Amino acid sequence: MEDLIRSLRNLGLRPPDPGQLWELLDDDKEVQTRLVKLLAFNVAPNEEDGEGEQGLGGGNDVAALMGQDLLQEAVSALLDNFKRMLEKQRQTAQREEAIITDSTQEPQEGKANKGSKLSVAPKKVKLPPRKALFLRHEAAIRKDDDERSTARGYRPRLVFDGSTSFHSRRQVADLETIACKDLDVAPKRFTGKKLVVRVVSSLLLYVGVSFLAEDPDGNVISVAISHFTSNVNATRENISSLLPIGTILAIREPFLSIDHQARSGPCTGKADIGIRVDSPTDIVLLSEKEASDLKWTTELPTTTNNNDTVDAIPWLYDPTHSSDWASTAKKLQEAGRPGAAYRAMLRCEQDKGHVDTTLQSSILFSLTAWQGAQDVLTKAVDKLNGGVIPTGKAGDFGTAFGRLSSIDAVERCSLRQVQAKQGLTMDDVRSIYLSAPHTPRFDTSDFIGPVAVQDIPGAGRGLVLTRDVEPGELLLCCRAVGSAYPDDAESKNSPILRLNLSNGVVSTTSQVRAQTNLIHKIIDRPELALPVLGLTAGPSMEYSEFVHQPFPMTVQPKLDGAVDGSNPSVDPAYVDGVLRFNAFGPAQAPDRKDTEISQNSLVDFGELGKSTMPHPLPAILNHACLPNVSSIFFSDIVTTRALITMKKGTEIVHQYVRGEIPYAVRSAQLSKHGFECGCTLCSLDRADGTEMYTQRARIMQGESSAIFERSRVLMKRINTSKLGFTGEGTEISDEDMDAHKDILSSLQQLLERVDKTYATDRGELRPDLLAIYEIMAKHVALVHHADKDHKEIQETVVKAVQCVGGSIEVNNDNSQKGIFVSLPRLHMDGVIGLILLAAVVLENAQLHQKARSWCRAAFYAHQCMIGGGLDVFMDRWQVAEFEPALVLLRADVRMC
Numbered sequence: 074m075e076d077l078i079r080s081l082r083n084l085g086l087r088p089p090d091p092g093q094l095w096e097l098l099d100d101d102k103e104v105q106t107r108l109v110k111l112l113a114f115n116v117a118p119n120e121e122d123g124e125g126e127q128g129l130g131g132g133n134d135v136a137a138l139m140g141q142d143l144l145q146e147a148v149s150a151l152l153d154n155f156k157r158m159l160e161k162q163r164q165t166a167q168r169e170e171a172i173i174t175d176s177t178q179e180p181q182e183g184k185a186n187k188g189s190k191l192s193v194a195p196k197k198v199k200l201p202p203r204k205a206l207f208l209r210h211e212a213a214i215r216k217d218d219d220e221r222s223t224a225r226g227y228r229p230r231l232v233f234d235g236s237t238s239f240h241s242r243r244q245v246a247d248l249e250t251i252a253c254k255d256l257d258v259a260p261k262r263f264t265g266k267k268l269v270v271r272v273v274s275s276l277l278l279y280v281g282v283s284f285l286a287e288d289p290d291g292n293v294i295s296v297a298i299s300h301f302t303s304n305v306n307a308t309r310e311n312i313s314s315l316l317p318i319g320t321i322l323a324i325r326e327p328f329l330s331i332d333h334q335a336r337s338g339p340c341t342g343k344a345d346i347g348i349r350v351d352s353p354t355d356i357v358l359l360s361e362k363e364a365s366d367l368k369w370t371t372e373l374p375t376t377t378n379n380n381d382t383v384d385a386i387p388w389l390y391d392p393t394h395s396s397d398w399a400s401t402a403k404k405l406q407e408a409g410r411p412g413a414a415y416r417a418m419l420r421c422e423q424d425k426g427h428v429d430t431t432l433q434s435s436i437l438f439s440l441t442a443w444q445g446a447q448d449v450l451t452k453a454v455d456k457l458n459g460g461v462i463p464t465g466k467a468g469d470f471g472t473a474f475g476r477l478s479s480i481d482a483v484e485r486c487s488l489r490q491v492q493a494k495q496g497l498t499m500d501d502v503r504s505i506y507l508s509a510p511h512t513p514r515f516d517t518s519d520f521i522g523p524v525a526v527q528d529i530p531g532a533g534r535g536l537v538l539t540r541d542v543e544p545g546e547l548l549l550c551c552r553a554v555g556s557a558y559p560d561d562a563e564s565k566n567s568p569i570l571r572l573n574l575s576n577g578v579v580s581t582t583s584q585v586r587a588q589t590n591l592i593h594k595i596i597d598r599p600e601l602a603l604p605v606l607g608l609t610a611g612p613s614m615e616y617s618e619f620v621h622q623p624f625p626m627t628v629q630p631k632l633d634g635a636v637d638g639s640n641p642s643v644d645p646a647y648v649d650g651v652l653r654f655n656a657f658g659p660a661q662a663p664d665r666k667d668t669e670i671s672q673n674s675l676v677d678f679g680e681l682g683k684s685t686m687p688h689p690l691p692a693i694l695n696h697a698c699l700p701n702v703s704s705i706f707f708s709d710i711v712t713t714r715a716l717i718t719m720k721k722g723t724e725i726v727h728q729y730v731r732g733e734i735p736y737a738v739r740s741a742q743l744s745k746h747g748f749e750c751g752c753t754l755c756s757l758d759r760a761d762g763t764e765m766y767t768q769r770a771r772i773m774q775g776e777s778s779a780i781f782e783r784s785r786v787l788m789k790r791i792n793t794s795k796l797g798f799t800g801e802g803t804e805i806s807d808e809d810m811d812a813h814k815d816i817l818s819s820l821q822q823l824l825e826r827v828d829k830t831y832a833t834d835r836g837e838l839r840p841d842l843l844a845i846y847e848i849m850a851k852h853v854a855l856v857h858h859a860d861k862d863h864k865e866i867q868e869t870v871v872k873a874v875q876c877v878g879g880s881i882e883v884n885n886d887n888s889q890k891g892i893f894v895s896l897p898r899l900h901m902d903g904v905i906g907l908i909l910l911a912a913v914v915l916e917n918a919q920l921h922q923k924a925r926s927w928c929r930a931a932f933y934a935h936q937c938m939i940g941g942g943l944d945v946f947m948d949r950w951q952v953a954e955f956e957p958a959l960v961l962l963r964a965d966v967r968m969c
């Protein structure tokens with residue numbers, strides 16, 4: 074990728090933007106031809122023209138001199154080169170993949186394993202001499218410096234992946250030590266061995282890191298570690314300080330690769346022998362004591378880098394690796410690693426050291442150990458104020474609590490404990506919703522309502538109700554145990570693409586970062602291993618050992634005896650599978666127009682909707698296209714509410730894919746899970762028969778669009794907030810009225826055609842019709858505007874609600890539910906919009922009472938699904954056409 078970008082830059086062209094990066098990986102000839110044109114057209118502005126900030130370095134004179142045809146030819150040649158590099162990479166990866174999957178056997182030199190898939194046997198290798206490695210590493214660092222200065226922030230990166238990753242499960246003590254001279258054959262995994270080395274160079278960060286390591290004999294080897302950090306924008310100095318020169322480490326069961334940087338570093342398709350470490354858990358830092366027997370034959374290289382000191386933040390938590398636990402705890406907490414900080418704090422206490430109360434409480438607070446944090450804080454406040462807790466602001470805890478005063482922090486701790494027992498109130502939801510665009514991670518407490526994990530025949534585990542529930546009841550409110558958003562500073566301007574060379578799957582920046590985050594979270598907080606690795610990772614991945622253990626209802630911080638000496642072991646491929654098959658995508662902020670995220674081009678890069686937020690218990694929910702609960706996100710929180718009245722013992726199910734889309738599309742989207750959905754809606758669709766549901770999809774996705782477009786154009790001339798109003802200024806010309814009548818009749822015919830694709834005995838559930846009703850309703854209101862009681866529009870909405878599984882009764886119901894008998898289970902927003910439209914028409918026609926009950930119904934549906942009260946409702950429906958209904962509702966709700 075770097076070679077391609079550098080060559081483009083030399084031609085005076087910009088690098089591919091995030092959208093074009095995807096296309097680089099596309100094999101389609103047409104896509105490539107279009108891409109060549111686009112890239113060749115994209116001349117980088119001249120820095121001297123004042124566009125330097127965005128500019129990517131001079132050279133545009135070259136572009137001007139060459140002319141478009143030549144430029145296109147040059148770009149085409151570059152892309153061909155890039156493709157060849159990919160192909161080479163694929164061949165090497167396949168070779169290594171075979172070795173890894175042959176994990177039970179040790180490959181012999183010159184001989185493919187019996188029964189293995191190896192087409193080419195591992196070969197004897199000679200490691201490059203020490204000097205050559207240093208020269209190469211220094212050159213790579215200079216190149217990196219050059220990239221950083223010329224790229225001006227925008228640095229796309231490409232790495233590769235395969236269907237498996239290797240991670241050792243053996244403890245360091247059980248492994249036999251080897252040295253570089255024993256690394257004789259490649260590719261090869263040295264089963265049962267550990268390579269003990271020390272870091273002798275700065276670290277080069279790409280997506281993972283690479284560096285040089287030296288054994289006691291003075292022999293050097295290049296090492297590349299995947300998932301080293303999720304901050305791809307960190308400086309080399311900061312990264313090097315995490316694993317400073319002189320750090321002694323053991324690499325568990327090392328893998329000598331013929332292309333060791335492919336998964337983590339810039340690669341060129343050339344063979345590059347070194348140690349490939351897929352999981353950071355394969356690196357174990359050794360304490361001075363543990364390494365005291367080692368005799369090093371060379372001096373450590375001196376470094377000009379001040380951060381390369383052994384006093385840095387420990388990159389991996391290691392219970393034996395610090396001389397000053399209090400400062401280690403502080404550094405870890407500041408680095409956002411409260412789990413490791415907590416264990417350092419315990420270690421400090423064991424050694425009779427002192428961790429100050431602010432730090433203690435802040436660590437506990439970050440771990441959501443509310444009671445512990447509250448106890449420590451209260452003691453601190455007592456001390457601060459001579460034993461009296463003052464009512465005012467006391468002792469600013471600064472950044473430790475997001476600038477909360479200690480008193481506020483104590484209150485926050487109590488509130489969170491109440492939330493853990495009772496769940497979020499509507500007020501809590503409101504404040505979270507309204508602050509979501511700016512503070513994307515919240516410190517709420519997990520609330521586990523009346524649910525239990527149970528085995529569900531044919532679907533693994535699922536969640537069932539432990540008592541009867543009513544619509545709108547909050548059943549779960551859970552925070553993600555990790556998250557990665559496209560607009561995190563750590564990923565800004567550094568789009569990552571990771572191509573899985575085995576199955577062609579491409580992962581984006583947030584997905585790669587989420588995986589790394591999660592691996593590090595588990596290393597820092599071993600208690601997360603069960604709730605995260607206890608999830609399944611897709612049909613092709615064997616269950617982890619944790620899947621067989623009882624699934625925990627809550628993710629509790631482990632606060633007792635957390636100092637242990639065993640080395641964790643996390644398989645990155647399994648974590649990736651867990652994210653892909655269980656996690657939810659980064660939630661969209663309520664109004665994306667106002668948020669930074671919409672201005673970030675990464676959104677166009679398909680980042681939204683990728684699975685980057687694992688919520689362990691909600692992930693146990695199984696799927697139904699016709700769900701009985703709704704799961705809604707507020708940034709990294711998911712709340713699950715009942716949509717219908719349900720009895721104890723009912724399995725609660727939510728949507729992985731939207732039930733409102735055509736059956737064929739839904740089942741294609743679900744196919745990666747390897748099950749056929751057995752919900753009522755799918756059974757009904759299947760009973761209609763392939764011919765019918767295919768025809769239905771064809772009509773809805775094809776023929777309907779011309780009518781919908783005609784409607785949109787005509788409706789542009791209408792002030793929809795005046796629908797139903799018969800006064801001055803709302804007259805429609807005869808010509809327009811004829812057009813509305815005409816469209817209405819076309820829509821009616823369309824409705825009938827689609828309706829005919831449903832089996833006659835199918836009942837009311839016909840969700841594809843909703844899209845037609847939504848368009849029809851406005852034309853109905855116009856064509857029947859003279860109708861005094863506006864029966865037609867009401868009937869249209871009644872039918873629309875029925876087609877998505879709900880039911881309403883038109884009356885002047887003053888109850889909280891308004892006219893609802895039962896909520897729809899699909900397309901809730903579409904239904905709310907239709908109900909509000911009817912309310913607008915009724916209100917404008919002076920039918921105030923009726924309009925009120927329709928408004929209440931819309932609000933009720935919103936509360937059951939999302940919650941957060943009137944403010945949240947208004948925010949979501951602040952559309953000019955609904956204004957008359959919203960004014961009425963506001964007055965109505967205020968009166969209650």
Ligand SMILES: C[S@@+](CC[C@H](N)C(=O)[O-])C[C@H]1O[C@@H](n2cnc3c(N)ncnc32)[C@H](O)[C@@H]1O
Nearest residue numbers: 531532533534609655692693694695696746748
């Ligand atoms: C997010 S997990 C749900 C929890 C899962 N049942 C378990 O035991 O870990 C998703 C997986 O659950 C299974 N699953 C979910 N909904 C299902 C359904 N309606 N029928 C069959 N299997 C289902 C599939 O294996 C799917 O990949």
